[in-house]
Every structure is written in C-alpha cells, then in structure tokens.
Amino acid sequence: MTTSLVPEVRLVAGALGAEVHGIDLNTLTDEGFAHLHRLLLAHQVVFVAGQTGLTPQAHIAFGRRFGEVELHPYLPRLEGHPEIVLIDSEHGGKVDVWHTDMTFHQSPPIASILHLVQLPETGGDTMWTNQCRVYEALSAPLRDLLDGLTAVHVIRIGTEFTSRAEHPVVRVHPETGRRSLYVNRLFTSHIPQLSRNESDALLEYLFAFSEGPQFTCRYRWRVGDVAIWDNRVTQHYAINDYDGLRRGQRITVLGDHPTGDAPRWDHYVAAPGQRYWPDRVNAVDNY
Template sequence: MSQAARAAAPAALSIAPLTPTIGAEISGIDLSKPMTADLLAALRQALLEWKVIFFRDQDITTEEHLAFARQFGELEVHPFAPHKPGYPEVLAITHDRDSKGRENVWHSDVTWRLCPSLGSVLRAIEVPEVGGDTLFSDMYAAYEGLSDEVKEKIDGAVAIHDFAHFRKLMRSRGKSEAEIEEMNRKYPMAEHPVVRTHPETGRKGIYVNTAFTQYIAGMDRAESDALLAHLYAQAAIPEYQCRFRWQKNSIAFWDNRACQHYAVSDYWPAVRRMERVTIIGDRPR
C-alpha cells in the first residue's frame, strides 16, 4: 500500500493489494451502514489507486447496494440490459443452463454512451462452486507499456464507440426497425479519445475496447483495425491484471475510467447470479 493510501485509511480499514498494480481487498467495513466523510474519502482514494476494490461477506439489501453506490455519484439506468423488478438502476445478470455467460470479452462498461460510467458496483448473489472469476486489467500500465512509436501514433486520436452488440440483440428479440432507430437517435455513436486522461488522477490510459469500439476516426480502416487489435491485446497481458474469485455476498467496485474487465464464462451449466449498479461518469477527455 502506498503512503498516501495508508494516510487516508481510517484505523479500522484494511487494504490488501492483490497485485503490485491493480486490485485490493478491503476489510473492516460494513457496506450496509452509512459512511463517514473520512471513510468515504478513504474508499475513493483506494479506488483511484487500485482501480478495483473488493469486499467480502457483505450481506446487504438491494436498497443498501443502491445507497452505497449513490455516495459516489448519480446512478444510470441501462436501456438494453434486464433490470431487477422494481429497481431500474439494478442490472440483473443471471447465467445458467439456458443462458451461457457472454461478458467474456475485455471491455469498459457502456463506452457507447457520450458520458460513460465512472464505475460499477457488482454484487454476487449466487455463484458456481468453481469458475466464474472476473479479471481486471490496468489501462494505465497498458498505456505505459506501449512503444514510443505507438504512443506517438495514438496521441490525440479519437475512436468511435457504438452499441452494435445490443442492436443485434434487439433484432434477435423481434424489435422493429423503428424501435431500433429510436435507440439510435437516443444513443448516437460516441467519439472518445483513444488515450483517456483520468479526470481525478490525471494519468493516461488506453480507452478502446473490443466490445464497443468500432474504428479510429480519420484513419484508413485497415490501419485502424490493426492498431486497435494491438491496443486491445494489451488488456490480456497478465502483468497488468488481477483475478477475483467470487463468493456469495462478495462485491467488486471498479473504476471504468482506469481499467477493463473480463467475466470468465467457464462455469456452464452452473448458475452465476449477480446484480450491478453503475455510477454515471463524465465525458472522456
């Protein structure tokens, strides 16, 4: 733990890093209870430093899950994914024998939005006996590991992001072209920098992902595809990663501005049932 993190953490709070660069387990806290200003500041600092923080044995209600996340910002409603009945801000993510996991690509959440999310708070409701881990990759380290030649090539570049995957799902579920066009109007393709400067830390990180990035604007398509493939591949480098093994009532809170994640879908036909709340972020710069 850095000196800054130690100084910020209240005495009862324990921060145990999973790797030297990304991921830390936080103990000594009950997320069902309101937080003091000092505790909230310590958690925010831990999130900024470790990009994803984890909590164990948090048997909280849906209302407490929402209340915890709201302390970090306004919550979004996902327009395409299923939500928990009565709770539009809570994504219900369930996979079982009839629904294989499909979040097994490296991505940052909802980058197809003009203002993508600050962070996501994911709670494990039911998990397989083995498998179903989530991997997280540090996009600061990924950027810093690039060659000077690649850094120069992407300096100032912007990429187009789109909800293409969800558009295909809408068609497969029988949505009309008029309904799809309405979504196109509500959520136009977003243009974001290929290298994002984090609004709180000031650090640079790769901000393109396989799930939602389409191409680099103003670049020959073949060159764009080749460059994006190289940038996407950085997330898969183990030295930039941590891996979290879920247990019931575990919670992960990750900074979508600084890391990407990959939900390993190796547990079929077992059940993996999660609930996610997402905090609205700002427009990437």
C-alpha cells in the same frame, strides 16, 4: 478481545486490485466511503468482502455517493429497485470478452458496483486490466501517435437501440490526471483518422497488448462480495468456465465526458474504391 476499527486491505495483484475486509456497506460512514474512494483511485478496482446482508437500499445509496445512478434502458432490473440490474448467467450474463462498460455512450459510466449473490461451485472468476499501466508501457513514439487520435465506439441491439460515440484513444483521468488507453474489443469500431487497414492493424495490436497478463488481476468471488471498478481506466472479462448458476446485482454510476488531447488530424477520406468501414456492430454488454 478488541476488534480493530481499521479495515484490512490486501492487494490482489501487482497491476491493480485491492480487497477490503472490515467494512459493512449497510452502515457505511463518510470516513469509510472516503477510504474506499481513495483505494479505488489508487488500485482501479476494489473488492469489499463479506457483504452477504447488503440491502438494495444500501447498494443504491453507496452508488449515489459516487454520482448519479443509471436506470438501464434494456437490461432486467430488480423488482422494486430499477437502479439495480440483474446479471444472470442463464439470461445473457456471460460476456467473455475484454471490454470497458458502455463506451458507445457520449458519457460512459464512471464506475460499476457488482454484488455477487449466487455462484457456481467452481469457476466464474472475473479479470480486470489496468489501462494506465498499458498506456505507460507503450513506447514514446506510439504514445505520441495515440495521444492525437480518436476512436469510434458503437453498439446495436437488433433494430431497437443504437448508440455511437467518438472518444480520445487516450483519455486523461479527471481526478488523478493519469493517462490511460481507451479502446476495447467489444465496442471500439475504428480510428477515423486512419485508413481501414491501418485502423484494423493498430487496434488489433492495442487490444492484444492491453490484455497482457502483466496488466491484469483475477478475482475469485465468494457469495456476498462486492466489486467497485473505475470504468475510466479499466477493462474487465467474465471468465466463462462454469456450468452452474452465477447471479449478481449491479449498479452503474453515470459518467463524465472522456477528455484527452485534441485530435491532430482530420478524419481519413478513402479514395474511390478503397476499403472503408461501416462501424462494427456488437452484442449488448451484460458484464
């Protein structure tokens, strides 16, 4: 019997997501990587099935094909391999809120590569949203407004680490040219061109709209599966519906600077006594 050398691709949902069978990341060729890269640009998140034997060295080498691999400053890492962050459900590895990774950095990561090594008997799925489709589904007047705004993203972990960045509300993908909504519940604090009340109301609408099921896929993991997601155009949500152990190993590929249209208005200046913000402060993202 002859085995096909062409990887099998199955679409996970209508909005985004593709699952690939027939690729071994331990022996990935340039042609195989180019195929996965094309799938990632087309489908935003790619699942490579059956990687139970993936070595840390191959995991790191795969990440480096996309760009520089991050050495995370405050999450636990695999012994001997500081490029690999350990995601453990018993040690803060449950983040059941929609988010895009590390948008509080000036240059957020372009991609994450997560290898699941232990799963509960049931549950523990992850969901992703296609933020390009979210933007394209908004009305033309609202898209026009958002194209001219920025948003502030923040994080604080106790008193030890704080980061803050201002990015376009709508960013343009540097490889595909597509526009995507670039705000998320976990890290987006406010839109500085608007008053506090206006910013809160608009962001709440955008958060809720972007989480609509028509923009999502849901993936049921198997031990050994690897997910690669384009952090520039997605959000994700780790579903906390299980009691057993869920463990993974993640590599983060360092990012480019989000770009979009220049803001069309100055930062809003509140009148004396008017409601203003400090930045909202959120918990660390463990994915």
